[in-house]
Amino acid sequence: PSPATTGAPEATAPSASDQDRGAQASSVANEPPTVGAADETGQGAWLRDSIGWWWRRHDGTYPAGSWARIAGSRYFFDQRGYMATGWLRDGGHWYYLAPTGTLIGGWLKDGGAWYYLDPNTGVMATGMVGVDGTWYCMDSSGAMRTGWARLADGWHYFAPSGAQIGGWLKDGGAWYYLDPNTGVMATGMVGVDGTWYCMDSSGAMRTGWARLADGWHYFAPSGAQIGGWLKDGGEWYYLDPDSGIMRTTPLELGGRRYEFNASGAWLGYEAPAGYLQPTDHITGLGDQTNTLTWGMNGVKVRIVQQRLGLWHATKLASVDAAFVSAVTNFQRRAGLSPTGVVDRATWDAMDTGYPWTVDQYQASPLPLTATRSERIEALIGYAWNQTGSSYTWGGAGPYDLGFDCSGLVLQSLYAAGLDPQPITVIKHGWPDYRTSQELYAYPYFQHVPLAQRQRGDLIFYRSGGVVTHVSIYLGDDMIVHTDWMGRPARMDHITASYGWANMTPDVVRPLP
Structure with missing residues (x-):
């Protein structure tokens, strides 16, 4: 018989507080003693007595306090000559011997923990060990670590399988980045695939505003550093596209000058409280359009x-x-x-x-970064570009389909980024809807005396005491408008054949 055909007692794993458990060591050597174990194959036989298994050579001697190789497997025999099983400390190393006595190599699970023993020498690994291209961390007792581990070069993370994680990791609701090559957890700024991220001192990825050594930065919900224009909390900010630093000094960009306050907020145009604020999108019309019933226009x-x-x-x-x-x-x-x-x-x-839905046409507004003067020029510029277009009663463009006076003004307001809801191009074509009257009465436009008129103001005219016409003021008592069939959109004198007496005593200033 041999120990391979019978059971053997279980052993206890080594621990950091108990380093002397197991059979007596045979020696202390630079090279694991298992490497040079004498080959006893064919030189004796296995015997068993009341104490355990031992190897009796043909000459009657037996190995004691040493390793022996028998039939391709390595065994350790204590000082009495009995075969060892379980954990063994020898030559400054730990080994594990199966119940059959054979030296174990590779992965071993014992007492709920995993251990790794060198496949060639059987030596139990501690610290970092590479297996088939994957790194694992074994503590001082040899047990495989999982989760976070602080090593000499920084924090690492090991999966439940023990494999070291590289790249992005989500843990406890936070994202972390571990170097794909070294496994070391990143802190501070880190570049990944051309994108910059900021990790705090605990390694957790930051989002939102972050004040770093070189200034304020902003990180998207994905963690990516933002560059360029950013709207946050109703304010616009500009972050350098290369460095990500928030701008607080004047900026020349695309031929325009932008200024910012000390907090980085852009000093663009915002209407005074109570007046219509600019927008970068005109309210969509969905499936609204006019079925052509009696009296419909446009x-x-x-x-x-x-x-x-x-x-x-x-x-x-x-x-x-x-x-x-x-x-x-x-x-x-x-x-x-x-x-x-x-x-x-x-x-x-x-x-x-x-x-x-051809009657849904709406002019495209300026971006929110536009200044007041740019909006005034966009309002005038849109109307100016329609000069020569034909007159269409109830029309609001585009150019080849024509405008009436208030349709032209409404589209010009859109171009300037003003959306005076509930006035719309669809209602503009209704039989009894008079957009000029709605614009004059709009509660979120400023009214100023006619004598204080400025470029970009809306001039209104009356017939029989009722508002019936509107134009856009250019300055120097000139307007741009369209007023009746057969007369195209054009520049004209401010009185527009109505005369001073038929003009409203006040003008509307859509951009106060």
């Missing part, structure tokens, strides 16, 4: 008039009797219900070349 009416041969330069773009009659006749020819109303089905059948 560009869709004009398109149908052009399609049915009703349009001419002095034609009012309004659903009237001639319009209803022509539409009814078309519907009969097209096999549609002859209602005289242009709904989606009739519009599609006409194949006008324009979408059903």
Whole structure:
């Protein structure tokens, strides 16, 4: 018989507080004694007595206090000559011998902990050990570590498998970054794939504002450092695209000058309290559009008039009797219900070349970084660029479909970044809706005396005591406007043929 065919007693793992557990050591040597173990194969036989297993050579002697190699496996025999099992300390190293007595190499689980023993020498590893390209950390007792471990070069993290983690790690709700090569946890600024992140002294990734040695920085919810314009808490900030440092001094960018206060907030345009604030997006209209019923006005009416041969330069773009009659006749020819109303089905059948929602056109606003003077020039510039466009009653553009006076002004306000809700381009085409009157009465616009008019103000005119016309003031008593069929958008004298007496005594200043 041999010990491989029978059981052997379990042993206790080594610990940092108990380094002498196990069989007596044979010697202390620079090289593990297992390397030079004498090969006893074929030179004796296994014997067992009441104490344990031992190896009896043919000459009657036996190995004692030494290692022996038998049939390819290594065994240790104590000073009495009995085969050892379990944990053994010898030559300054720990080893583990299976219940069969054979020296174990590789991974071993004992007492709930994992250990690693050199496959060649059987020596138990401590500290950092590489196995098949993966690094593990074994404590002073040889037990594999998991979780956070502070080593000589910094903090490391080891997965439940014991493998050292490299790269991003989320733990306890926080993100950490560990060097993919060394496993060392990063602190301070760290660059990953061309993006900069900031890790605090505990290694946790920072987000939001962070004051570093060179100034204030901002880190997105992803942790990425932000460069360029940033809106936070209703204020705009500029962070250097290269360094990420928040700007507090004047900046020349794209031919424009920007100034910032001591906290870094951009000193751009903000309307005084109580007035309409600028926006960088005009409220969307969803599926709103006008079905052409009696009295409806605007560009869709004009398109149908052009399609049915009703349009001419002095034609009012309004659903009237001639319009209803022509539409009814078309519907009969097209096999549609002859209602005289242009709904989606009739519009599609006409194949006008324009979408059903053509009346949703809205001019694009300036970005929020625009100054007051830039907004005034955008307001005027939009109207100026429409000069020469034809007049369309109830029209609000674009250029090839024409405008009326208030449609031109409404789109110019959009271009300046002003969205005077609930006034919209859709309502502008309604039969009894007068956008000029709505703009004059809008509660979030400033009114100033006519004598104090400035470039960019809105000038209003009355007929029979009621507001019926609006224009944009250019300065030097000149305006840009459009006023009636057959007369295109153009520059004109401020009185616009109404005369001073028919102008309102005040003007609207949309950008106070």
